[in-house]
Amino acid sequence: MDSLFSQVELDQELLKLNAKKREAVKKQEVKKEDDRVFDKKLFIVDGYSLIYRSYFAFITKPLTDKNGNNVSSFFGFFNTIFMLLKEYKFDYFVIAFDANGPTFRHEMYPEYKANRDKTPDDLHSQIPIIMETLRKMNIPTISKVGFEADDLIATLAVNATRLGVDTVMVTADKDLLQLVNNHVKALRPPKKNQPKYELFGEEEVKEAYAVKPSQIIDYLALLGDSADNVPGVKGIGEKTATKLLEEYNSVDGIYRHLDSLSKGLRAKLEEGVDSVKLSKTLVELKSDVFTLDTFDSPEFMTSTIDFNAGIEDFYARNCNSLARTALSLSGGGKNILEEAAKKSEEKASVTAPQEYLGVGSYTLLTDIKVVRAYFESAKRSGGILAFDTETTSTEIKDATLVGFSFSYELKKAFYCPLISQGKEYLKLDDVLALFRDYFSTGYLKLIGQNIKYDIELLNKYKVSVSNILFDTMIASWLIDSNSGQYSLDELASRYLAYDTIHFDDVVKKGEDFSSVSVEDALSYSGEDSDLTFRLYKFFDGLLEEKGLKKVFEQYELPLIEVLISMEREGVALDRSFMAELDEKLSKRLEELKNTIYGFAGHEFNINSSIQLSKVLFEEKALEAVKKTQRGFSTDTATLEALKGKDPIIDSLLEYRGVAKLLSTYVDALPLLCDENGRIHTSYLQTGTATGRLSSRNPNLQNIPIRTDDGRLIRSAFVAKEGTRFLSADYSQIELVMLAHISGDVELSRAFNEGIDVHRFTASLIFSKSVDEISSSERRIAKTINFGIMYGMSPFRLSNELGISRADAKSFIERYFERYSGIKAFVDKTIKDCERDGYVKTMGGHIRAVPQINSRNKNEKSAAERVAVNTVIQGSAAELMKKAMIDIYSDIKNKGIRSKILLQVHDEIILEVYEDELEEVEKIVRSRMEGAAKLNVPLKAGIEVGKRWGDMH
Structure with a gap:
């Protein structure tokens, strides 16, 4: 056959x-x-990826050195490198960088990366500084002309696997995920609200991108990459690419099965065949740039890193925490920090004189008679005492006094234990009697670091303090309001070149200060009082030198007592009202959820950004506004930009608002009540750079006031039996300040004649009489009035009002034509700030604006807004502080029982006994309207109600 x-x-x-x-x-x-199982590990850092990421991580609030230079990349880069060295175990380490000049990809495709934005000047200037510090510290780096860092990482990973070494790539770059396998992983930076880096293996890549690591090249070849100008196939998106690869495994497989595809998709792929081939070649990494025989050489070892060599650079860049971390990694002594601080020119300009530097001598006192003798000595020596308490908790209601320290001479301090490791030393009654004899009488004037806490603790023990002399935390904020770092550890490092003993060094996790030995407590607490006294001596002169003594003594120091009283009183919460509100809002949330499901046509997890993104941008085909690492953004700003495009958007925004009210207030506030049903917020004088007070635990200043639901939350706060809330609110205070400071004739006329200022503005820019102005025209004028002083652009105005860019530009031009005094004020403020590097409020608070002369246009514009905003908002904040101090003083001196409870932006809330209402209202009106003499009327609106939500 x-x-x-x-x-x-x-x-x-x-x-x-x-x-x-x-x-x-x-x-x-x-x-x-x-x-195979390997017992060695190599960590490779994608250098430029980390530098760029660090820069943009601080883009809204850049870190700067003392000369105003941006150091965000410098700090973020080394902070991450040190984190890796501390938290991960590996045998070999190297940072890969792109070399200067074109690569083989540019030769193949000249348009490669051609559309990338120019590197911001203030980022570019940090790169050589980072490189120099890496060189000094002998941290391993690698680069090669003609190749990108990614190719070097690929080559290192292949060599490592051949030599029996596992690889971890530290990178946010998805291109490198093509290398992931059993022996190569990617350590990727945390996303928003994630606490730490995430290790990506094959499963994690598949979960994040719906393709396997072996398919990443094909995936990117289909999609293209706009950042690198890799073309891809026009019209192919993520969903289509992943579906095709799931079915046909690779680009080659897809093209072998073109006949199986829809006509439209086949046409796109046929048209893009050359493009996808090019893209695949551009995306695929070279893994044979070089061959290694071993990793056991200085080029990849951490044992030769000289951490101390970078300390001077860290101080020079105002990155003091990096200096401390470098010291801890080197195991060196404090003298290294001190020497490095002295060598740094930038550091030397603010470091205290030599007499304030160095170590102190501390004495343990366990006899109350001896303690009293030292207090008497302090009284004779000038009556000034730096004082610090040690307690079992940072929460006053839970805190028990276990010891205290004090200092009244440079570099000398004393620690007085009450309880230590279960043993009693000084008796509480004896200590309290001592405090009353010296603090309540004013024989000793107290200095503290955040002294408000110590005084609140003493008040809890029925000890009053009659003379607060100084607070080093508040003084340091006045000296540098942009720092945001005012802890004693930070101040000691910055101004005294001193590395402190940290709380975690003496108190074990899960324990409190009573568990600390008296020897350790002496070192820790004695140091606190010693450093506080040194900083007081230095800061007192510095405030005088900078012209800040008046604002410190007139506004900030007297306010401490007012805030202590407010925090002690607290405000009552109607918990039954909250329970009803919980039920009501929960029902509304469920209704909104069902409405959203109806608009979507199916159920999904509304709180999942991935699922919501699919509904909005794939199923509903809405135009995506912003892309993130894991898809298109669905944040609130994005949803706001999509309003009117689909009815689901309004429901989503309302859903988020209700959900936030429930989680932030309705569920949380009742848990914060004390045994009397009152909530005690904490006020921060150092929480903002402008000078406005802020509150925390809980933040009562963020309760929304423009929504009905926000007003309902306020209605849960109720005056106690026999009292009413009195709300006093400065009317349009920032516009009043603008009129006064700018001296603008027209704006001042509106206030002096009692004309509605928004109608008046509308009448000027629309050339109509005040009576002819429509509500929509008033709305436009109001938006301009409140936005223009902070540099509102035509682009933003057009977005907020839903008008054309041309109309917005025209409105702003007409505004400045009619309010020429405001234009002159804004221009002068910016010009003076460019010359001086800072602005000053009406009361004398100085705020440096380091980016005012930045070459980065966006940074420069932001700095100009900060300059104008600080003058207006900071001056308004000072008026409020002055009013609070005077009202508190009058009430106290007249023996009135009513109390100030809350301060929220431009509003003060008092709890007033009904028989004192008339008298308190007179005091409040008089003090608020008389807080300063302006060239326009300063008006306070006063309302009375049983609940906070009943008013305005």
């Missing part, structure tokens, strides 16, 4: 069979290779 196949066909089939066998053997060998 003749064979069905020719000999040629049989030979072909045999060849195919043998090829399959060889492939199977190869796969088996690869599998065996993958299954």
